[in-house]
Amino acid sequence: MQYDKEILRVLAEAGNEGLSVRKISRHVYNACNSLFNPIEQEEVHRYVQLYLLKNCKTVGSIFEKTRKGVYRLNKANQTTQRHLLLFRDEEEIAEEKPVEDQSLSLF
Structure with a gap:
């Protein structure tokens, strides 16, 4: 489901501190x-x-x-490490495309 992928993406961006369930659900809601x-x-x-x-x-x-209500990705899990690599690859692909300025110069 799309929610599952968004939960993984949000927690991958959150890092070691993790996020509360309320914040995770808000990010998933806004994305979906x-x-x-x-x-x-x-x-x-x-x-x-x-x-x-x-x-x-x-x-x-x-x-x-x-702690209570706060979750993060388990870095020791091999599946988690694989997901983190996939998210990093997607970010690098998105960053590699340079945007050329197609506007005309006024002078």
């Missing part, structure tokens, strides 16, 4: 909500909360809980 496909913020918040709770219970899980 559109004019033609409106979603409820509380629905997204419930999904993010349950998804993180479900996926941080084991020692080798993708997510780890740092």
Whole structure:
């Protein structure tokens, strides 16, 4: 689902400190909500909360809980490391395309 990918992307950008569930759900809501496909913020918040709770219970899980309501990516997990490499590759591809100024000079 698209929410899962956005959760991974947000936590990859957050770094070692992690983010609270409320902030993660807000980022996911803003990334996935559109004019033609409106979603409820509380629905997204419930999904993010349950998804993180479900996926941080084991020692080798993708997510780890740092303190109450705050999650981060588990750097020791191989799947997490693979996702981080994928996100870095996508960022590098986006940065490599230089934008040329096509406007006409006034003088």
